[in-house]
Structure formats: structure tokens, C-alpha cells
Amino acid sequence: MIKGALFVVTAPSGAGKTTICDAVISRIGRLRYSISATTRPPRKGEKDGKDYFFLSREEFEKGIGEDRFLEHAEVYDNYYGTPKEFIFEQLRAGYDIILDIDVQGALALKKRKLPAVYLFIVPPSLEELKNRLVKRGTDNEEVIARRFAQARSEMGFISRYDYCIINDRLEEAVEDMLAVIRAERCRVERLKEEIARISG
Amino acid sequence: MIKGALFVVTAPSGAGKTTICDAVISRIGRLRYSISATTRPPRKGEKDGKDYFFLSREEFEKGIGEDRFLEHAEVYDNYYGTPKEFIFEQLRAGYDIILDIDVQGALALKKRKLPAVYLFIVPPSLEELKNRLVKRGTDNEEVIARRFAQARSEMGFISRYDYCIINDRLEEAVEDMLAVIRAERCRVERLKEEIARISG
Numbered sequence: 001m002i003k004g005a006l007f008v009v010t011a012p013s014g015a016g017k018t019t020i021c022d023a024v025i026s027r028i029g030r031l032r033y034s035i036s037a038t039t040r041p042p043r044k045g046e047k048d049g050k051d052y053f054f055l056s057r058e059e060f061e062k063g064i065g066e067d068r069f070l071e072h073a074e075v076y077d078n079y080y081g082t083p084k085e086f087i088f089e090q091l092r093a094g095y096d097i098i099l100d101i102d103v104q105g106a107l108a109l110k111k112r113k114l115p116a117v118y119l120f121i122v123p124p125s126l127e128e129l130k131n132r133l134v135k136r137g138t139d140n141e142e143v144i145a146r147r148f149a150q151a152r153s154e155m156g157f158i159s160r161y162d163y164c165i166i167n168d169r170l171e172e173a174v175e176d177m178l179a180v181i182r183a184e185r186c187r188v189e190r191l192k193e194e195i196a197r198i199s200g
Numbered sequence: 201m202i203k204g205a206l207f208v209v210t211a212p213s214g215a216g217k218t219t220i221c222d223a224v225i226s227r228i229g230r231l232r233y234s235i236s237a238t239t240r241p242p243r244k245g246e247k248d249g250k251d252y253f254f255l256s257r258e259e260f261e262k263g264i265g266e267d268r269f270l271e272h273a274e275v276y277d278n279y280y281g282t283p284k285e286f287i288f289e290q291l292r293a294g295y296d297i298i299l300d301i302d303v304q305g306a307l308a309l310k311k312r313k314l315p316a317v318y319l320f321i322v323p324p325s326l327e328e329l330k331n332r333l334v335k336r337g338t339d340n341e342e343v344i345a346r347r348f349a350q351a352r353s354e355m356g357f358i359s360r361y362d363y364c365i366i367n368d369r370l371e372e373a374v375e376d377m378l379a380v381i382r383a384e385r386c387r388v389e390r391l392k393e394e395i396a397r398i399s400g
Binding site: 120122123124125126152155156158159161162163164165166175176178179180182183184186187188191194195197198199200 | 320322323324325326352355356358359361362363364365366375376378379380382383384386387388391394395397398399400
């Protein structure tokens with residue numbers, strides 16, 4: 001039986017997704033990140049089975065053939081995908097999973113009718129998003145312009161999601177996401193066993 | 201436009217509903233109780249428009265004829281009902297409303313397809329419920345037995361609700377209900393205006 005809940009989280013670059021999700025995971029139990037599979041080589045310090053499952057192109061394509069990914073995509077000649085087995089193992093063990101994924105990936109999951117909770121994290125305004133992208137100083141003007149245009153177009157899909165977390169003040173956004181996870185754990189359909197025990 | 205959310209809350213007698221809801225209201229803003237209408241005479245200290253809307257039998261029946269109640273019932277020769285106008289006024293003003301109602305009332309609302317969030321509060325076990333009913337010392341054995349039987353039969357309807365709050369430790373139950381309300385406020389369909397502003 002699947003006990004855990006799958007939280008699919010999307011956010012435009014600069015919305016603060018990683019900061020929020022890290023804070024949420026540190027403050028609530030039974031919650032973990034999903035681990036993606038990829039064919040790109042490990043970067044320095046990255047560990048197989050922790051940061052990614054690093055697969056050869058052959059292994060990855062075999063996995064696609066065997067329908068072992070919830071979704072996958074090819075980006076700049078490398079495959080990225082979400083391994084089913086890892087997620088379902090964790091969910092069966094009672095862990096909730098955060099699956100950090102872009103709009104295309106999330107829509108692919110929805111198409112498969114995967115029972116999941118879909119969250120979209122947004123900045124308080126597009127202007128603030130631009131400020132944040134400029135401030136963090138990691139990207140040149142062209143990249144910033146591209147990320148900004150992408151953010152704008154991604155945000156057109158929010159209505160396909162269940163929840164929207166507006167990251168105006170970080171602490172409030174973290175509380176919002178914690179509330180969503182806590183509330184989802186109170187859903188009647190997730191408490192069937194407990195309810196049967198109580199009513200028995 | 202309806203901005204607030206309606207939280208329909210049901211619990212068997214002794215589950216701790218009032219304690220939980222009072223605590224929740226004291227700890228979160230923009231949340232109020234619904235006020236019922238009734239034909240029973242005011243008890244000492246009860247105020248019209250605060251504890252109840254006290255109506256004559258004639259007024260109440262006129263209200264029924266004009267479809268001015270979300271639901272109503274006759275109990276021991278007195279009418280009790282949920283006035284639409286008060287609730288929709290509050291929701292339009294941006295307040296969330298807690299509507300404390302029994303299973304029959306909640307099912308009547310569901311039948312009307314009223315967009316609401318349905319919560320059921322339960323004790324950690326039926327045994328504990330019995331203990332609590334005995335402990336509070338307000339009812340005789342026969343009343344306790346009746347309440348207990350009713351609780352048991354009411355709990356058969358939990359699956360019709362959205363959320364189940366298990367009141368094992370009070371503080372946890374309060375946090376659960378606060379989370380449900382906070383999460384519902386993050387629902388995409390409730391944030392349409394904000395999202396349009398941000399994406400604009």
C-alpha cells in the first residue's frame with residue numbers, strides 16, 4: 001500500500017524553491033527529495049544514489065524501454081528522468097517525497113494521472129524575480145533575459161497546479177509549504193487505516 | 201466574488217471540536233464561526249446576532265420558503281438552520297468561516313454541491329471517547345450510551361469528508377486544523393487575483 005504522498009514542486013528560476021524545500025525538509029519528518037537519474041557525468045562531489053542515479057546512455061534507454069521512469073527528457077544530449085522504483089519504495093515505506101521538476105515534467109505526470117499534490121512556487125512579482133536573478137550574480141544578461149522569459153511563460157501553467165506558494169517573505173513561504181504537507185497528511189484517503197482502527 | 205473558504209466541521213460529542221475550533225480561531229486571522237438561526241428561545245446571556253439569530257417560527261418558515269438557509273432541521277419542535285446571507289457576506293468580505301454542523305447537515309450541504317472544505321474531528325479511539333464522555337460528568341449513563349452510539353454511527357460517514365483531524369494530543373490537533381486552513385488559503389483557485397497580478 002502507498003502510504004506517503006508525492007509533492008510535485010515547480011518554480012521559475014529565482015523563486016527560491018531550493019531554499020524553501022530544504023527548510024521544509026529540515027523541519028518536518030518523513031519527507032525526502034526524489035532522486036533523478038541522468039546520463040550526464042557526475043560533477044565533483046556528487047554521489048551516485050544521493051545526488052543522482054548516474055546511468056550510462058545504454059542503461060537509461062533500456063529503462064525507458066521498460067517504462068521505469070515516471071517522466072524523462074533529453075536536455076543538451078543528456079537524459080534526465082524520474083525513476084519510478086525509488087519513489088514508490090519511499091512512498092510505500094511511509095515517506096512523503098518532494099519531486100522537484102519543471103512544468104513540462106509536471107504536466108507529463110498529470111497526463112499519466114499520477115496521484116500527486118502539485119505545488120508551484122512563485123516570486124511576489126516578476127520585477128522582484130528579475131532583481132533576484134540579477135542580484136545572485138551567477139548569470140550574464142543574456143541568460144537572465146532567457147530565464148526571465150521562461151519564468152513568465154512557465155507561470156502561465158499555474159492553474160494546472162493545486163497549490164501556489166508566493167515567496168514574498170521566506171519564513172511565510174516555508175510555513176505555507178509546511179501547512180500544505182501537514183494538511184495533505186490529514187486527508188481522509190491517507191488516514192483510512194487509522195480511521196478503520198478508531199471506528200472499529 | 202467569493203474570497204473566503206467555508207470549513208464545514210463535524211465531530212461526535214466528546215471529540216473536542218469546540219476546544220479545537222476556539223483555539224484555531226484565536227491563533228489565525230480572517231476566520232469566524234458561522235451563526236445559526238433558531239426558533240428556540242434565547243438562554244440566559246445569549247445574544248441575537250452573536251450566539252444565534254433568534255427567529256420566530258413564522259420568520260423561520262418564511263425563510264425556508266425563500267430558500268434562505270443552506271440547510272435546516274427541526275429538532276424537538278425547534279428549527280435550526282444555517283442562514284446563507286450571513287455566510288456569503290462574510291466570505292465575500294474575505295473571511296473564512298467555520299460551520300459547525302452534524303453529519304446530516306454536512307451531507308445536505310454536499311448534496312447542494314456547496315464549495316466547501318469538509319473536516320471531521322475524531323477521538324483517538326472509541327474507548328477514549330467513552331472515557332471523555334464519562335469524565336466530563338455532564339450526562340447520565342443513558343445519555344452517554346446514546347451519544348456513544350451516535351458517535352459510532354456518525355463516524356461511518358468520515359469517508360465523505362476531505363480531512364480527518366485525530367484529536368489525540370490537543371496541541372497537535374490544533375496544528376493540524378491550522379495547517380488545513382493555511383493550506384486551503386494557498387489553493388491556486390483561491391489565489392487567482394494574486395497570480396494574475398504577479399504574472400501580469
